[in-house]
Amino acid sequence: MNPLQTDPVQALISDELRQWVQGQHQSGHDAAQLLRAMQDSGWSATQARQVLQHLLPQAGDLPAALAPAATQATAQRGPDIRPAHGQPWVDGGDRRVPVLCQWNTPRIVVLGQVLDAQECDELIAQARSRLRRSQTVQASDGEAQVHDARTSDGMFFQRGETDLCERIEARLARLMDWPVENGEGLQVLRYGVGAEYRPHFDYFDTRQPGAPAVLRRGGQRLATVVIYLNSPPAGGSTVFPDAGVEVMPLQGHAVFFSYPQATPASLSLHAGTPVLAGEKWVATKWVRERRFD
Numbered sequence: 001m002n003p004l005q006t007d008p009v010q011a012l013i014s015d016e017l018r019q020w021v022q023g024q025h026q027s028g029h030d031a032a033q034l035l036r037a038m039q040d041s042g043w044s045a046t047q048a049r050q051v052l053q054h055l056l057p058q059a060g061d062l063p064a065a066l067a068p069a070a071t072q073a074t075a076q077r078g079p080d081i082r083p084a085h086g087q088p089w090v091d092g093g094d095r096r097v098p099v100l101c102q103w104n105t106p107r108i109v110v111l112g113q114v115l116d117a118q119e120c121d122e123l124i125a126q127a128r129s130r131l132r133r134s135q136t137v138q139a140s141d142g143e144a145q146v147h148d149a150r151t152s153d154g155m156f157f158q159r160g161e162t163d164l165c166e167r168i169e170a171r172l173a174r175l176m177d178w179p180v181e182n183g184e185g186l187q188v189l190r191y192g193v194g195a196e197y198r199p200h201f202d203y204f205d206t207r208q209p210g211a212p213a214v215l216r217r218g219g220q221r222l223a224t225v226v227i228y229l230n231s232p233p234a235g236g237s238t239v240f241p242d243a244g245v246e247v248m249p250l251q252g253h254a255v256f257f258s259y260p261q262a263t264p265a266s267l268s269l270h271a272g273t274p275v276l277a278g279e280k281w282v283a284t285k286w287v288r289e290r291r292f293d
């Protein structure tokens with residue numbers, strides 16, 4: 001055991017996870033239902049039970065671990081990037097893409113050279129004149145709003161808007177084994193010195209009044225690919241606080257992560273850390289459950 005972590009269970013519990021468990025419990029979901037939801041998100045039964053027992057001591061004894069067959073039967077196939085037969089790369093259709101690192105819970109895959117330097121530079125050039133201060137989706141009504149948590153400039157391409165977008169989208173669809181039509185258009189972001197994207201989830205919170213409007217087009221988001229279009233001299237990594245993972249921004253590399261269940265138990269909380277020198281440019285692809293029009 002790591003001598004620095006005196007309570008390994010507490011180390012698993014972020015504020016978001018705590019609030020989610022307590023909120024779900026208060027709104028009538030019992031500990032067994034929460035155990036199932038956490039297992040469906042990829043948690044081991046042992047760790048999920050430890051977390052639930054810590055947060056809901058009043059809930060009493062939890063059921064034994066769910067049989068794997070029970071969770072697998074409810075699990076649906078979603079977008080994923082998985083190298084075959086222990087190979088160090090995945091097939092992107094028009095190129096082999098190196099897999100540098102991968103995690104299972106949460107599912108995170110770090111890829112090298114998804115885009116070459118020329119493609120990165122071209123995408124930046126196509127996006128530059130269309131940048132506007134980035135917005136976030138307003139939870140209350142589904143409208144886009146400028147927000148302090150997100151201090152970048154950004155723009156969206158339509159899906160297939162340029163030959164380059166089409167080529168990148170076909171490559172990403174092949175890598176994720178998920179239809180091009182289920183993807184939102186590429187978003188390009190530029191962060192200057194000090195700009196960041198504070199910890200957030202990419203899925204939509206279905207309890208919010210604005211959710212139906214957002215979900216009507218293509219359903220829930222299931223996964224994200226963030227592609228680094230340049231290499232900032234310092235800062236600008238992508239961090240996953242619940243997974244203890246930090247991905248460094250290097251031109252052409254990318255990080256894929258998925259959240260099959262749209263809850264904090266997905267452990268997909270992530271942030272773009274402040275840029276300390278120069279600029280950071282990324283392209284983000286979000287993919288949905290169904291066709292996105």
Ligand SMILES: O=C(O)CCC(=O)C(=O)O
Pocket residue numbers: 197202226236237238239270271272273282284
């Ligand atoms: O800039 C980053 O590293 C993360 C971007 C991100 O989280 C997003 O676009 O949703």
Ligand SMILES: [Fe+2]
Pocket residue numbers: 200201202224270
């Ligand atoms: Fe994000």
